[in-house]
Amino acid sequence: MGRISRRAFTAAALSTLAAAGAAGAAGAAGAQDAYAATGRAGSGAGRTAAGRHRAAAEMRGVWLATVANRDWPSKPGLTAAEQRAELIAHLDRAVRDRLNTVILQVRPTADALWPSPHEPWSEYLTGAQGRDPGWDPLGTAVHEAHARGLELHAWFNPYRVANHTDPGRLVASHPARVHPDWVVPYGGKLYYDPGRPDVRAFVQRAMLDAVARYPVDAVHFDDYFYPYPVAGQTFDDDASYDRYGGDFASRADWRRDNIDRLVRETAAGIRRVRPGTRFGISPFGVWRNATTDPLGSDTRAGVQTYDDLHADTRTWVRNHWIDYIVPQLYWHIGFAAADYATLVDWWAEVARGTGTRLYVGEALYKAGAAGQPSEWQNPVELSRHLTLAARYPQVRGHVFFAAKEVAADPIGAMARVVADHYRQPARTPR
Numbered sequence: 001m002g003r004i005s006r007r008a009f010t011a012a013a014l015s016t017l018a019a020a021g022a023a024g025a026a027g028a029a030g031a032q033d034a035y036a037a038t039g040r041a042g043s044g045a046g047r048t049a050a051g052r053h054r055a056a057a058e059m060r061g062v063w064l065a066t067v068a069n070r071d072w073p074s075k076p077g078l079t080a081a082e083q084r085a086e087l088i089a090h091l092d093r094a095v096r097d098r099l100n101t102v103i104l105q106v107r108p109t110a111d112a113l114w115p116s117p118h119e120p121w122s123e124y125l126t127g128a129q130g131r132d133p134g135w136d137p138l139g140t141a142v143h144e145a146h147a148r149g150l151e152l153h154a155w156f157n158p159y160r161v162a163n164h165t166d167p168g169r170l171v172a173s174h175p176a177r178v179h180p181d182w183v184v185p186y187g188g189k190l191y192y193d194p195g196r197p198d199v200r201a202f203v204q205r206a207m208l209d210a211v212a213r214y215p216v217d218a219v220h221f222d223d224y225f226y227p228y229p230v231a232g233q234t235f236d237d238d239a240s241y242d243r244y245g246g247d248f249a250s251r252a253d254w255r256r257d258n259i260d261r262l263v264r265e266t267a268a269g270i271r272r273v274r275p276g277t278r279f280g281i282s283p284f285g286v287w288r289n290a291t292t293d294p295l296g297s298d299t300r301a302g303v304q305t306y307d308d309l310h311a312d313t314r315t316w317v318r319n320h321w322i323d324y325i326v327p328q329l330y331w332h333i334g335f336a337a338a339d340y341a342t343l344v345d346w347w348a349e350v351a352r353g354t355g356t357r358l359y360v361g362e363a364l365y366k367a368g369a370a371g372q373p374s375e376w377q378n379p380v381e382l383s384r385h386l387t388l389a390a391r392y393p394q395v396r397g398h399v400f401f402a403a404k405e406v407a408a409d410p411i412g413a414m415a416r417v418v419a420d421h422y423r424q425p426a427r428t429p430r
Contacts, residue, residue, distance in 0.1 A: 059397025195240035368411035
């Protein structure tokens with residue numbers, strides 16, 4: 001976080017980025033703090049009448065991460081019956097907490113949690129990539145979620161191929177082995193190159209296969225586009241830039257155009273394949289700092305999605321290219337480098353009048369966690385977030401990272417949210 005000396009935070013950033021990669025939707029949850037510098041404090045706010053009124057229709061979501069068996073399955077190699085039972089338990093827990101949406105990670109690393117003709121079965125099911133688990137997790141999740149009155153959003157990571165750099169560990173039929181020119185090693189991981197039109201077409205085809213097969217309520221991307229920066233390393237897309245980047249003033253502009261194209265084309269593909277299915281994205285919480293761009297937020301973040309991930313999240317919202325956005329505001333109220341209150345205010349203004357729904361990503365995983373500051377040791381912190389956000393009519397709900405913490409709730413932070421804000425069920429905004 002911060003245009004401050006990023007190199008001064010290199011060691012912490014690398015360790016937290018590794019944890020973030022396993023966290024899926026938390027994305028760079030740890031990196032958000034590792035890159036933090038200094039900032040400006042904000043203040044809380046009281047719950048308003050408008051906030052109480054909105055509870056009749058609001059997003060109450062939870063991310064269910066599968067990468068590295070973060071939330072589910074609890075470990076690879078469980079029987080089909082055991083996997084199914086664990087999945088059902090997560091859905092039942094969401095119902096008990098009066099949530100209404102589960103965002104299930106179904107393509108964590110260029111693989112699949114459904115019988116895809118394009119990519120192998122995920123290793124996080126059986127422990128071996130490509131091995132049939134003996135059941136259909138995504139199909140089951142959609143059916144069982146709908147039976148419980150829950151929405152099921154299918155969560156895809158477009159470009160991450162593997163959390164290692166050895167193509168030989170992928171199954172022989174993996175597209176990344178069949179097309180080695182598609183792949184870029186970076187930061188200890190393998191990525192598809194977003195600058196190649198054939199890659200962009202392929203990842204859309206692979207993801208839309210799930211949309212065609214199942215009545216998912218939405219397609220969901222997390223915060224990984226171009227990878228988070230790693231000090232001293234370069235993402236080697238020279239070949240694709242030389243071939244396709246000639247019309248752009250800079251490589252950064254070309255990269256942003258590549259991601260813009262992915263977003264627009266995916267939205268069009270969803271409308272074509274299953275009209276009415278929504279498209280949402282959950283980016284890192286800072287678009288740009290105001291010191292970089294006067295349109296940015298009053299923050300000092302060392303990662304800025306526009307500059308570092310080449311994801312122009314503000315434009316996606318303002319142009320209504322997506323149906324909803326869930327910025328990951330994984331900081332406490334008053335955090336110096338990136339104050340939750342400051343960022344809710346900024347995102348509410350960005351979403352104003354756009355037609356793009358604004359939900360807020362909440363760091364439940366920090367509540368009571370070792371090493372977190374005193375604010376996160378207080379079970380009331382997250383409830384205060386919802387109270388503060390309720391003063392903004394643009395904020396139409398919250399999504400919690402992640403399902404494991406919803407289930408365990410070590411200091412009762414989720415129970416406090418439910419008691420203070422979710423006493424009655426709520427339908428999702430449409």
